[in-house]
Amino acid sequence: MVRDMRGAAPHSLVLKAGLIGGLVGVYVVAVGVFAAFAARPVVAQSLSLGQIMLLSIALTVGWSAADARQGRSGGLAAAALAGVLAGLVYAGVLLMAREAKLQAMFVALTPAALNTGLFGRTGLAALVAAALIAGLAALGGGLVRQMPAPARRTLLAVAIAVLVGALLRDLWISFFANLLGGRWWVSTIYTGNGLSWTGTGVAVAAGLAWQALRMLGRREAGARSTSLIGIALLLAAAILIPYFTNAFVAQVMLLVGLYALMGTGLNIELGLAGLLDLGFVAFFAIGAYVTALLTADSPLAIAHLSFWEALPIATLCAAAGGFVFGLPVLRVRGDYLALATLGLGEIVRLLVVSDMSAPVIGGAQGIVGIPRPDLAGTPMVSQLSLYYLTLVLTCLVALAGWRLQHSPVGRAWAAAREDEDVAATLGIDLVRSKLRAYVLGAAFAGVAGALFATTLGSIFPQSFKLDVSINVLALLVVGGLGSLPGVFVGSLILIGLPEFLREFGEYRYLFYGFLLILVMRVRPQGLWPDPLQARTS
Structure with missing residues (x-):
């Protein structure tokens, strides 16, 4: 049978x-x-x-x-x-x-x-x-x-285009209305809360065009040129969409940018060096609390510096935390390292919420009165300006990560990630190499924490739970381990999409779970994988 x-x-x-x-x-x-x-x-x-x-x-x-x-x-x-x-x-x-x-x-x-x-x-x-x-x-x-694989991918692209066009209706109406200076096309594309048949045809055409461009790029330009074109389009969308929409979109994109900034740090640890860090939120918390203590208009403040003066200090403190904790734990591997870093995250969470630390960092009451950053003497009070600040810092951190990835240090990380025993045989100091990645990842998390504190204006222990580390890890897996563009794509999908779908209440997290399952089943290397890791996987 x-x-x-x-x-x-x-x-x-x-x-x-x-x-x-x-x-x-x-x-x-x-x-x-x-x-x-x-x-x-x-x-x-x-x-x-x-x-x-x-x-x-x-x-x-x-x-x-x-x-x-x-x-x-x-x-x-x-x-x-x-x-x-x-x-x-x-x-x-x-x-x-x-x-x-x-x-x-x-x-x-x-x-x-x-x-x-x-x-x-x-x-x-x-x-x-x-x-x-x-x-x-x-x-x-x-x-x-x-069906052949190309036909299946084309159908998937069309289905995604239709869903994105329908579910993000308000986003597209706001974007194109501001960009084109009118809403003459809305009644043609949308009827009520959904796509009209004409709008469905436009969405189908967009999906077909996107898939055709991808296939043409792979055939004509090669992987590197296609990646550069994709990065340019991604950056253009990140700059233009918040500007031509509204404050809510800018606020969501600000959250996406903060997670992308954290993801860039964890990408160095996990994507490049192979260090599974489940306590990454600890360094995020260090950056946030140091910035709050140095800048807040609060009795707990130890100084009254500007954000720009506090930022390098917060980054160094987070890096120092990574160094102090990394020395004893980075001699272990795999699951043991994950458990050890998980312990760090829980230690920091319990410390910031405890009554013992309340006289110093506020305990469960947190710290309020954190000022916004200023640029040339003008406070950055709008969500749009804060988003662009986050985007600039994310791009700078991503550029630093890209340079590190393609340096001798990055090649040492890659060797240790693939096989630690072989790397040690080749003369690579594993502890020093992993410690360097751990400290740099912690420093970038500190930058994200500093931005988080100044954009929110207050910080509380509830903001530094384990699920922050899990979300950062998940967006790396969805975007593609070791891929810097994949970090932003993963953050946009897993962090931004649930925010845009708030109309569904708690059910919006079904999209979150469904996307995780779909990506792991259909594209386990991630939506935007690193070309080198994609070839070797």
Whole structure:
């Protein structure tokens, strides 16, 4: 009997994919995700985000069931059959939930949500509709799996373009209205809260054009030239979009820039030197507290310096913290190093929140009254000016990281990252090399902490939890370890996207988790990988 690579028979694979897909659809409706997303149109009066979510589940069912060893027609038949089964399970369970009146147990299972989830139908009509829609969608998933890789990438680019055009509607309207000096095009591209059919066509064309440019760049210009063009476009977008939009976008981009600045520091430690640091937030906190103590209008202040005078001191203090802690712990490797650095982050967090340190750094009350930086005697009070300051410092730090990466020091880091034993045999002092990377990463985190303190105007211990380190690590993985442009891309997606999608409340973090899973499954080297590491991986 034909079996897939995991040893499951085709009929068993169809059964598993159908049952799991149907139950996942039921779960999405039962916990309220579908109701929240169904209220957000993508293509106005035709397709909502909730419907796209259900269709995506069916597509995944078809992809999973389309066993390549059954041949083209056999795989497509298995995909369609699994989709029909998923639709029957989905509609059958929701119909039973409607009859059992389970809203007391599942608050989201309101009559309106069930009616929407069942396509406005009841009984046999609902079963037939769900089976037909899920079967066709799963058949599409099977077809996509059998397509050549370039065709799949093109479809993905088109889908992303449509979603970005619809979900970031307010951003694009603000940007183009300010750039073009009018809103004459809005009613043509957008209808209500979603894309019109004309707007959908524009988004599809944008996705096709983007994919065509990528393929042309790879064929004609080579990897280096393509990377330079991409960096130039990324930098232009980072400069222009906040300027031509509004204060909210500038505020979000400011947060993105701060995380990108931290990511550049951790990229030196992890991406270049291979040091998994889970206590990176400790150096971020050192930079923030030193800046606050040196500049704040507060009884806790030990000086009243300007931001520009406090910045190098905060950077040096963070670097000194990295040196003092790095000396004893950098002799260990791998998981042990991760646990040791995790301990550092927890030590710093407990110190800043403790009553013992309250007379010095404010304890749980934090430090307030931190002044904004000034430029030529003019305070930088707007979010836009603070963002551009962050962008400039991020670019300077990224340039320093790029020079280090392509220096003898960077080559020593790369050797130690790939194989410490071989690097030691070649005469590389592993402790000194790793300590240099650790200190530099800590220094860059101190710069980010100083910027954080002065832009927020106050700091509190709650801002320096473990999840800051986890977020910085995640954006590096998504962007691409060792890739400086990837740091900003990862920060924009994992930090900026949830902020732009606040309309979905806590459900917006589903995009966060879905993107992590998708990147790890489809592009494990990251969205913008370092060319050298991509070739060797």
